[in-house]
Amino acid sequence: MKKSIILFALLGLVTVSIAQKKKTTTSATINFDATTPLDKLPKAENKTVVASLNTKTGEVAFESIIKSFSFGNPKMQEHFNAPNWMDSEKFPKATFKGKITNVSAVNFKADGTYSATVTGDLTMHGVTKPVSTTASIVVKGKAISTTTDFTAKLADFGVNGPAIGAGKVATDPKISVIADFN
């Protein structure tokens, strides 16, 4: 009986310790750039992305409401959300769940700039695909700033609108993610 109490207490401590290492923000930013020489309009930003980073396990996660992407041009925003593009009515969220594979190389307790390798699963338009990218992590006191840039092939996620075929939307848009954890 005594042993089980101690075991449960230890388990509780470990859980609390891991949970404390999980940092979150609700204001991560994703910039989406699908511009081409023919069209400079397919470009948007989303500043209300939810993100988490576990500095102990290296687990990272992002989730974004598709309709939160803000375009300068109303027609372009309408096309982006339409059924032959992101179909945001049917697939309202995009998510990423992954891990920093070299988390031991990042000292979250010492100021500095670190290079991290992130791999995980990106889900958008109802399709999940593996993604691998490098991220820059800047540690300054208790603040952790992370940035990464990668491209996503729209066809891999079942997005095949006519504008892509016509060269007005990039086949592999550039996606940059900025998340600041305090």
Place this chain on the structure above:
Amino acid sequence: MTGAERKMKPWLKRILVGGLVLLLIGGIAIWYIFNEKFEDTSKEPSAYTVSAMDFIKEFEKNDTLANKKYAEKIIIINGRVSEMEAADTTINIKMIDTTTDAYIIFAFQQQHRKAAKQLKEGDTVSIKGSCSGGAYSEILETEFITFKRCVLNK
């Protein structure tokens, strides 16, 4: 061929002129559509005015219905600033239901970001913006509702 024969037939001339006019109108319409920018939200009419806590509760109760009602509409939300959170080079405003941690987050329109930075936690405000909808966050295990192109409602 005589000069009279070379002269364009009236019906052909009408078709060509009509075609050119249509092309011109079409060109102007396309130019307008693709050069149009979202208007300043302060000038846009609002569809609803709701208190922050009532709004959050409506989404928590049934976000499918709430999304149908509010998404992509201009809404005025009245409430208290719970948090100001850095978003890259700017600030987002949050209103949080402390009983469930569900929240509304407002991202401001470029020209109104400076005004948003002047706010403080605890301020009672009225914010007008385009509701992007709400969803359950698997990361935070609570409901979150996002707004874009927001302005302080005066």
